[in-house]
Amino acid sequence: VQLLESGGDLIQPGGSLRLSCAASGFTFTRHAMTWVRQAPGKGLEWVSVVSGNGYTTYYADSVKGRFTIARDNSNSMLYLQMNGLRVEDTGIYYCAKYLADNPSSRYFQDWGQGTLVTVSS
């Protein structure tokens, strides 16, 4: 299994950014995929999840209405579109793969190495 994030950058408050996660080594459609972030020196915060077929999504309240998760199953890609970025969105963003695509398997079995998003003026 390999998960490779990209797209992190230094961006001004109010700006937009799209993160990508390239997945390989497993049957992509069989696993829900998620984004987790970690502010500098802080703990883990779950951000969003998308089901294996892409039809069901959930968001943390802190990003609802600003971030959009999506996936391209034909190319095994996961995305996070981030709009209206705030200073408090700064951190490392990890993509992760669920153990399986059912409610009892929402454990984050595999993680990417992360991509750094810095929101600052």
Next chain:
Amino acid sequence: DIQLTQSPSFLSASVGDRVTISCRASQAISNSVAWYQQKPGKAPSLLIYATSTLQSGVPSRFSGTKSGTEFTLSISSLQPEDFATYYCQQISAYPITFGQGTRLE
């Protein structure tokens, strides 16, 4: 939202020690708890899920238990590579939440 309160926040121990980390949920969440290990500069890795199931490749010195709404991660005999930060996680309901972490040093 389901809150997870982890304790202690910091834990000082030595190689060979047995240590335990506690994670208390704000409401009943069945067995829907996992534990992750994170080393500096690295992504977290899954240690235990469903309260007590060891992820493939995780040494048997790690174990997880539950009593009511309190979940415990135990390490039976600390090895040098175990010094890291540990997080509990609940998957019972969205939003998925994590404990604040325990730094083992």
